[in-house]
Amino acid sequence: MKDLALLEDNAPKPGLWTQIAHPGLFLGWSRHLIVPLAVITAALAAWGLYLSFWGSPPDYQMGDTVRIMYVHVPAAWLSQFCYAVMFASAIGTLVWRHPMADVSQKAAAPLGAAFTLLALFTGSLWGRPTWGTFWEWDGRMTSTLVLLFIYLGIIALWRAFDDQLKAARFVSVVTLVGAINIPVIKFSVDWWQTLHQPASVIRLDGPTIAPEILIPLLVMTAAFSMLFLTLHLVRMRTEVIKRRIRSLELAAARAAAGGAL
Amino acid sequence: MIELGQHWVFIDAAYAGCFVLVAVLIFWVAADAYRARARVKALEAARERQRAARD
Structure with missing residues (x-):
């Protein structure tokens, strides 16, 4: 017993890559991150909501409807960031066959769909008082709607396969092809006539928004991003x-079949 | 609460919709995680019982 303990002490510690790649080790270390991430998310959301309603002035043109931006822009940012996570994971699946890459892909898809739906919903509510219409078939809105359909298609594909490893390779190819829509969303405001304004935060010459409005926007974006990280981590753990469960059920079914013979 | 002007309906609807969707998302993720943990626990306990019975 003492020899075994000594052997365990002298055993090489798993490297960072192994800790991320090994599902069992991932379950171990990720468990400690969930509560701190949830607390940070809640604190940022509370601060962001305070700034959104009490800590920021109305816009000189849009008035108070600018406050819709504090939920619309973070949702729109995450609708694309989720896809970027899926894109990177798809490369991880196809190139490196990383065991956690397809888990990450599958975990991100419903979150991306939810944030895209939220971006479309809040965008249409912002559009009605600002532009006079809930919906317009312009480049950005149409490509964001296409993004929602891509997410729904990817979720359906995951569910269509019993073998999740086979599904991962198929979904990865679809995800890489669907990524063409992301630059279309980003640059649609520059390429086509649109009701949307061009980029005003991430610009080479710096943001064009007043700091009183930019700060609540950044805080809410941080809150939404932390929410995504928390939910993504929980969903990855659930998927592992x-x-x-599937392997235990298969083993139980095999044992039952063996006993019956 | 601040005065939200003539467009308060749109602002309230946007935040209410956001709150509902995020709440549903959190509930769904948490419930799914809870169900999976309970199921794996039950399966592992059953496997241990089978092993003990075999030995």
């Missing part, structure tokens, strides 16, 4: 556990 579901795969463990």
